[in-house]
Amino acid sequence: MMSSMSLSRMLRAASVCRTMSTATKLTAVEVNDKTGIATVTLSRPPINALNVELLHDLYQSIKEIENNKSRGLILTSSNDKVFSAGLDINEMYRPDKDRARLLWTKLQDVWLALYGCALPTAAAINGHAPAGGCLLATSCEYRVILPQCRIGLNEIQLGLVPPIFCMFNFLNVLPRRVAERALVQGRIFTTEQALQIGLVDDVASSKEKALEKCSQFIATFAQTNPLARSLTKLKFRGADLQRFESERTNELESFLEFIDHPQMQEDLGIYLEGLKKKNRN
Ligand SMILES: CC/C=C\C/C=C\C/C=C\C=C\CC(=O)SCCNC(=O)CCNC(=O)[C@H](O)C(C)(C)COP(=O)(O)OP(=O)(O)OC[C@H]1O[C@@H](n2cnc3c(N)ncnc32)[C@H](O)[C@@H]1OP(=O)(O)O
Secondary structure (H helix, E strand, C coil), rough: CCHHHHHHHHHHHHEEECCCCCCCCCEEEEEEECCCCEEEEEECCCCECCCCHHHHHHEEEEEEHHCCCEEEEEEECCCECCCCCCCCCCCCCCCCCCHHHHHHHHHHHHHHHCCCCCCCCCEEEECEEHHHHHHHHHHEEEEECCCCCCEEEHHHHHCCCCCCCEEEEEEHHHHHHHHHHHHHHHEEEEHHHHHHHCCCCCCCCCCCHHHHHHHHHHHHHCCHHHHHHHHHHHHHHHHHHHHHHHHHHEEEEHHHHHHHHHHHHHHHHHHHEEEEHHHHH
């Protein structure tokens, strides 16, 4: 029989972390009642490829956390090797046109919600983060990565023009010259390189330690007026958000035109096949 001691310990533990009522299927949201920090875990096996549904759930989770006045938001992954593989290439290869439109619109919504989030945001990058995975991480204010990971915006290597929000994210984190070169070369960085150029702020030896460092970052704002903090953040990011709004329709149409091109379809097919072949050999 369970002793009253262990029962009370369990009840105490249960009261520290609670799952948000509207936690969705492809993202799990957990709020630490002690710190008020919400953790969003990307949970679309095997590699958190961003499809319409995951982007939808992620957007809902960010908005929910923001509206519930949490103290901060940490983004992480349920996969211990991959933070996110970026956009689901199956959504772009031989796509259903309406779904492709929805995909890009939802990606734009997620970027707006995360980059413009009023709360302090941090990414515990517990695995590889190419392309859209890197976009999510660099939309946050602080990043901790694990050893032996790869991170970067490699769109150009797939023949894709990096959208404008990729540029904003890199310019917000890296010196201009480094940001431009990384984007035009489609560089994917190792953990050490990412730390050295400042693409990430810190390295942690485990997911738990990465989450702890993210919480510590968010705790640095404990004594700061939340409204003053969020308005100051907006002063830095507002021009990007405005420029994005003025270009979002054009970017959506460019994306649809781009993936409609026969050569692009052929290239995406080859790329996708290459990823699958890797597992067959
Ligand atoms: C707006 C401006 C105008 C025009 C712009 C036009 C276009 C811009 C458009 C798009 C921007 C897109 C950004 C993107 O995010 S594109 C996605 C790019 N992602 C990648 O290149 C990542 C590729 N994947 C990897 O590198 C690796 O898979 C990994 C490091 C993430 C994980 O490695 P693992 O060894 O752990 O796992 P794998 O065995 O490689 O993969 C497992 C499984 O998953 C499949 N897969 C991998 N990545 C993707 C993906 N992104 N989409 C769909 N499927 C993916 C892989 O094939 C394996 O499948 P099988 O089990 O073999 O079936």
